[in-house]
Amino acid sequence: MAKTNPGRFFEDYRIGQVIDHAVPRTVSGGERALYHALYPARHALYSSDEFARSVGLPMAPLDDLAAFHLVFGKTVPDVSLNAVANLGYAEGRWLKPVYAGDTLRSSSEVIGLKQNSNGKSGVVYVRTRGTNQRGETVLEYCRWVMVRKKDLDAPAPEAVLPELKPVLAPEDLVIPEGLDFTKYDFTLAGEPHRWGDYAVGEQIDHVDGVTIEEAEHMLATRLWQNTAKVHFDATHREDGKRLIYGGHVISLARALSFNGLANAQMIVGLNGGAHANPCFSGDTVKVWSEVLDRAETAAPGVGALRMRLVATKGGAPFELKGDDGKYLPHVLLDLDYWTLVPR
Amino acid sequence: MAKTNPGRFFEDYRIGQVIDHAVPRTVSGGERALYHALYPARHALYSSDEFARSVGLPMAPLDDLAAFHLVFGKTVPDVSLNAVANLGYAEGRWLKPVYAGDTLRSSSEVIGLKQNSNGKSGVVYVRTRGTNQRGETVLEYCRWVMVRKKDLDAPAPEAVLPELKPVLAPEDLVIPEGLDFTKYDFTLAGEPHRWGDYAVGEQIDHVDGVTIEEAEHMLATRLWQNTAKVHFDATHREDGKRLIYGGHVISLARALSFNGLANAQMIVGLNGGAHANPCFSGDTVKVWSEVLDRAETAAPGVGALRMRLVATKGGAPFELKGDDGKYLPHVLLDLDYWTLVPR
């Protein structure tokens, strides 16, 4: 019997099935430092223990997206090894900050299945939860992927499509315990703009750009223990290119959005996201944002903004889709998230 | 007087000479995190403090090979600066796990000398020991290198060839105190295969591959404070290529072997190893393994496997040498080691 992991095929999934993913991971100051080396991350709450304490947290947490990547990376061998497309995200919520010393693991429940009409593949919906060493859920999100069938004769399962919220409501968002922005230091954070300064519909060109190198995206993707061949093996694709992990683009885009959104400190909700076009080494990534919605929260001094974050490789900002409704070729990422901002 | 280190030449070594190597090093979570960024390392015992505690250790140790590289790196200025070839390893044993906070140093004893018949170089055998801040030996191994003479008129020393075991016996292996695999969690570790599932002669193609970038091998090699010119200075070799540190290939190969050997948690013995051909940036490394032997141990639930680990740059798996008995040109590494596996 072959000892290597062949991955699951469409016919291997069952509604309600729970998959406990392998390789728990303890994080330390090392992961925090690497995140700052890999991305131009400057949000003060994740950079300074003192700043984090000044807003009611015990110390600076691991970047929210680093937590996401660590939880996500564990799911790859079980969920997306034989995936032909990563179709979407929904209902992503950060429930507890992750701190140095925490050990993360993750598990996924199959919540939807629908075989494609061609009979060769199907769509698998999972809800993934990341938990810490105390068994507390730190993060959960839904993802759906198209997965190949191995046995084309395997019977199609009854189609089950989960009801997923297109957008999280403000009351769905979980504010970290103790978070208090009433003594927020705007000078240390880097910009004066408050929650009230952002208007729905406002667009921001974040100006800065980063040209990606192979070594960088591989270091990052390995750090999250996401070992999908296509990111590392230049002989795997016919064109000899290594596809950059979509999460690398998300983190790069979020970090680049600091310039104009320095006070968008925490990410607490992921409404959806599309990897519109593949990203490769040599691409120069630039980003723009749009304010989609605003909401108050019960936490002192804390407001929420729903933001669109778009990463492009060249092209003018604020252009997203063509007349055909499809993403323009230079668009890499279209992300819809909720963030916490001082009022 | 020149203040830079010219390195030792063959005539500078004496049997019984002990060289205390410079630059002790304290390790932290930073080195652990970097190891995960540099290699696709996923063995659970080194990734999770919780998993390590579940098998009787106080926390996740530094990867065994990282400990090896740190100890090895210190020897380079004293042993291999004027080496023309790295000939072999033997009797490598890991005696104590290395944890964040430990400070490592190393020393080498000259245990063999033999001048070559051409009178221009000779073979130097050393036994190197790595010790922690408590003076405990954490690792020892023998290595032999061919070193140039500077003074060709220096008299040849009496030839002394050490008796080195071609293979460590199971009773030579040191099992970390407290290690207990009876409650081993195979789901968290990533594969169901136990010690008893591996048969002598069984071969495993580990499937995954990594294309190496210059920045990556230099970051890694520097991290171990191995500063041999040939790895860093593109003007040093006539062909303008930077030779990749052999240890980088060892770590990459070991990490890639996770897929099929996820439960080969700890490396406790190094029987031998050959860097069959040089490795350069752009090479895509793939690996295969062969089970060479099996042994029981006195530790609860712990078995030992003697494994061959072969790294290649392309070429079919399981092909090692040609009809002439020489390594095939695509073979990079042929390593023979003992590892601990749950029974």
Next chain:
Amino acid sequence: MAKTNPGRFFEDYRIGQVIDHAVPRTVSGGERALYHALYPARHALYSSDEFARSVGLPMAPLDDLAAFHLVFGKTVPDVSLNAVANLGYAEGRWLKPVYAGDTLRSSSEVIGLKQNSNGKSGVVYVRTRGTNQRGETVLEYCRWVMVRKKDLDAPAPEAVLPELKPVLAPEDLVIPEGLDFTKYDFTLAGEPHRWGDYAVGEQIDHVDGVTIEEAEHMLATRLWQNTAKVHFDATHREDGKRLIYGGHVISLARALSFNGLANAQMIVGLNGGAHANPCFSGDTVKVWSEVLDRAETAAPGVGALRMRLVATKGGAPFELKGDDGKYLPHVLLDLDYWTLVPR
């Protein structure tokens, strides 16, 4: 109103103005480990907690230059975003070592202003201080940059040129509390050369070289949260090259000087420095040093050396300027600093 930071222009500075820079940063073992991966750093005092304790410090500090880069990086958005040239450094002093767990912030005072005769730009002099979480100054230095005017009609300020010492006097240097080199272990440090072994005028060719990769300088520069476009965005300059942060060259040069200056443990003074020519990916950096002065200190066993450190990309060592008094084209860096050495 645009929310992104346009940077300050020449007319935005006032004598006596104090700018508190954004984004404080807590350092950990992660930054220490990354420094060892990014540079061939081997000075024992920064590598080993045990060695640091043997010379009177509580543990190994963060490398002095890493502290410099962290303090410097915070000033970029406020001081040099619209700079056309980085003109010089003076009166740099390290006042307190920085340890894992410390949180650094920085502020700058405008101490000089002089509009250029063309009316389009001017020179801004700032004194920057880095402080830790206890409000102690850990580092201070002066820097002057040429900054563009935005409003060419803005009136020229009264010219104020600060009096800056061309060289710090030995009595200006601050020796870390408790530092005692009387039990200094030269074997562990890597070289036998003491303070008394270095003669004024002595030159050292440090022999080793490193060829720089794009990924490396970007990782380093981001780690210091210096996000100036020109280092990251290959589309920013007309030639498609990313300019390497001058501080990356400083750190690389200092680390390469280990071979011949292994006992030049701590940097305590920066007298001046010039980035003579731009550095780009692919350059192979080599370094040489010259002893400029020597001084005794009040600390037990501790002497000070004033050193010139020159980084080049090829070319013979010890050649610095042409007949025209200008730096030769292969010279990258000319640094003048004070370092502490065992007597």
